[in-house]
Amino acid sequence: xxxxxxxxxxxxxxxxxxxxxxxxxxxxxxxxxxxxxxxxxxxxxxxxxxxxxxxxxxxxxxxxxxxxxxxxxxxxxxxxxxxxxxxxxxxxxxxxxxxxxxxxxxxxxxxxxxxxxxxxxxxxxxxxxxxxxxxxxxxxxxxxxxxxxxxxxxxxxxxxxxxxxxxxxxxxxxxxxxxxxxxxxxxxxxxxxxxxxxxxxxxxxxxxxxxxxxxxxxxxxxxxxxxxxxxxxxxxxxxxxxxxxxxxxxxxxxxxxxxxxxxxxxxxxxxxxxxxxxxxxxxxxxxxxxxxxxxxxxxxxxxxxxxxxxxxxxxxxxxxxxxxxxxxxxxxxxxxxxxxxxxxxxxxx
Amino acid sequence: xxxxxxxxxxxxxxxxxxxxxxxxxxxxxxxxxxxxxxxxxxxxxxxxxxxxxxxxxxxxxxxxxxxxxxxxxxxxxxxxxxxxxxxxxxxxxxxxxxxxxxxxxxxxxxxxxxxxxxxxxxxxxxxxxxxxxxxxxxxxxxxxxxxxxxxxxxxxxxxxxxxxxxxxxxxxxxxxxxxxxxxxxxxxxxxxxxxxxxxxxxxxxxxxxxxxxxxxxxxxxxxxxxxxxxxxxxxxxxxxxxxxxxxxxxxxxxxxxxxxxxxxxxxxxxxxxxxxxxxxxxxxxxxxxxxxxxxxxxxxxxxxxxxxxxxxxxxxxxxxxxxxxxxxxxxxxxxxxxxxxxxxxxxxx
Numbered sequence: 269x270x271x272x273x274x275x276x277x278x279x280x281x282x283x284x285x286x287x288x289x290x291x292x293x294x295x296x297x298x299x300x301x302x303x304x305x306x307x308x309x310x311x312x313x314x315x316x317x318x319x320x321x322x323x324x325x326x327x328x329x330x331x332x333x334x335x336x337x338x339x340x341x342x343x344x345x346x347x348x349x350x351x352x353x354x355x356x357x358x359x360x361x362x363x364x365x366x367x368x369x370x371x372x373x374x375x376x377x378x379x380x381x382x383x384x385x386x387x388x389x390x391x392x393x394x395x396x397x398x399x400x401x402x403x404x405x406x407x408x409x410x411x412x413x414x415x416x417x418x419x420x421x422x423x424x425x426x427x428x429x430x431x432x433x434x435x436x437x438x439x440x441x442x443x444x445x446x447x448x449x450x451x452x453x454x455x456x457x458x459x460x461x462x463x464x465x466x467x468x469x470x471x472x473x474x475x476x477x478x479x480x481x482x483x484x485x486x487x488x489x490x491x492x493x494x495x496x497x498x499x500x501x502x503x504x505x506x507x508x509x510x511x512x513x514x515x516x517x518x519x520x521x522x523x524x525x526x527x528x529x530x531x532x533x534x535x536x537x538x539x540x541x542x543x544x545x546x547x548x549x550x551x552x553x554x555x556x557x558x559x560x561x562x563x564x565x566x567x568x569x570x571x572x573x574x575x576x577x578x579x580x581x582x583x584x585x586x587x588x589x590x591x592x593x594x595x596x597x598x599x600x601x602x603x604x605x606x607x608x609x610x611x612x613x614x615x616x617x
Numbered sequence: 618x619x620x621x622x623x624x625x626x627x628x629x630x631x632x633x634x635x636x637x638x639x640x641x642x643x644x645x646x647x648x649x650x651x652x653x654x655x656x657x658x659x660x661x662x663x664x665x666x667x668x669x670x671x672x673x674x675x676x677x678x679x680x681x682x683x684x685x686x687x688x689x690x691x692x693x694x695x696x697x698x699x700x701x702x703x704x705x706x707x708x709x710x711x712x713x714x715x716x717x718x719x720x721x722x723x724x725x726x727x728x729x730x731x732x733x734x735x736x737x738x739x740x741x742x743x744x745x746x747x748x749x750x751x752x753x754x755x756x757x758x759x760x761x762x763x764x765x766x767x768x769x770x771x772x773x774x775x776x777x778x779x780x781x782x783x784x785x786x787x788x789x790x791x792x793x794x795x796x797x798x799x800x801x802x803x804x805x806x807x808x809x810x811x812x813x814x815x816x817x818x819x820x821x822x823x824x825x826x827x828x829x830x831x832x833x834x835x836x837x838x839x840x841x842x843x844x845x846x847x848x849x850x851x852x853x854x855x856x857x858x859x860x861x862x863x864x865x866x867x868x869x870x871x872x873x874x875x876x877x878x879x880x881x882x883x884x885x886x887x888x889x890x891x892x893x894x895x896x897x898x899x900x901x902x903x904x905x906x907x908x909x910x911x912x913x914x915x916x917x918x919x920x921x922x923x924x925x926x927x928x929x930x931x932x933x934x935x936x937x938x939x940x941x942x943x944x945x946x947x948x949x950x951x952x953x954x955x956x957x958x959x960x961x962x963x964x965x966x
Binding site: 362363366367368370371436507508509532533534536539542543546547548550551553554555556557558559560561562563564566 | 711712715716717719720785856857858881882883885888891892895896897899900902903904905906907908909910911912913915
């Protein structure tokens, strides 16, 4: 089969690799219908986090059809449409029971190794072996219409991650919200906040195309300024003290500072951007009673809650995809994301 | 009148100072019935936080009787018993309306200056001028029995601060809780967690007298180990993954590390210890979805909720006082707290 590998910074290639086979009776094999490139894939692509010492599979968001299942798999069956969250989880350990599937005691990452030392395929390929298929995959009752694929694919990661930012910041009915970041996760965080009943949702964005998606997703205000000017603009919107809930969807030191400074005393920052150089200034938080929560989103725990809204069309998170390419063009997809000429690229095997 | 002043590290003196007078129609004068020494008073006493450049008033916890009120004061009247939280707040600004009275836009500290530049008396004295008396003070309907004074005095700070740690960590029915710190705030955090319905409350303590108070306050388990051994003991108690809620009531780098490492993935740390050298390791929090909240407790917002329980005796937070001294012995009270021969000392003018 064909699959995407990263060989080093800015070196993405699509190559022939062995077809996956079932190693354990809890495995499934999924034929990928759609996958995509994540903002966090850009870290190894840019060489900013970790080091690529040898070629390895990449991609952690995909949806597809179940091709085969091991003998112990009971919740998904051949031919079903499934959504794979961006991490493997057994669904039964103490952390999974608590809903923190990303801390599964037997978990694994796509493109990494599973708990038994077997390689796990990356999502950007034609087929994927799925460890702990019962714990990991969420099946729909029917194979959905092709028009819904993009929206369902966002449940692999970005929509659940934006939702996690909102939940972590305590977004709910009547709350005031600021979203720092206008990438696919930031835009999903706008949609999630709107869905959760926020009264005001401000997005910080300087890009017309992203502002348009944000408005479509329920943003009530747009602030184009950054840094101290951005903070001043936010405070002016909210009684001079800042917003109840601030969603940090970037991960840099600048974006975290922006988020904390935009939060009112007693408010909460929900952060989901992979922290790259960001720090938490504890004395400032202490004096102002600003809480900080979030992290790597336990997407598996949110998919079922969000799935119905996507299937019935009451939310359309698939609009974050402004580009669709065949899998063979994965290198171009990374380039477009890196240069921000695309918000998010969907790949079709 | 007599009042306590700090002249420098380990130099506490009780001296004659001018009687306070009403400066503004929103002021009240309170005759102090009881005050006390706080763990945070030990920072200037030890010279660990800030610098004492000239003698200044000290003490921020007191209860007493209203001696006089300005013309605009409407919620308290002469002769009433009042509890003063550890910060002055107007009760009407945007932050007070949000319940974060410690971030009052016209707030002040006892022993500091008010928003108009007038000196505010410290709590460890015979009388105190109270700015924004309506916003700051909480009056009881009757003058309480003397046996309740100690418990009511804890509502100035430690009981509300322990409660804030618990609220910030999400303590509630059925939760598992670890309290790091066995000072008066840590013990109050045990009591608050028990009151909020926690299923298990572990206190980390190596002192028999403090362990006894903790057990009396509802601690179900005691862990005497610290550092990595302490973390291992906590994890063993809770499925190998840690507790739902961890209350950090010290403020050092070691105690914060202990708290974070004792928290399960998806759990919350509530911290109320004034941060001295503590840091928040964001990558560890991110990977484990551990939230951190808390800060300087908005005591004023909690007093009314806790007051009834103290008056009816269903909680007895006054047991944190294991020593009572006359105001004139304030220097000895500081020494006893500094050397940990007393948990908390009550001062009687």
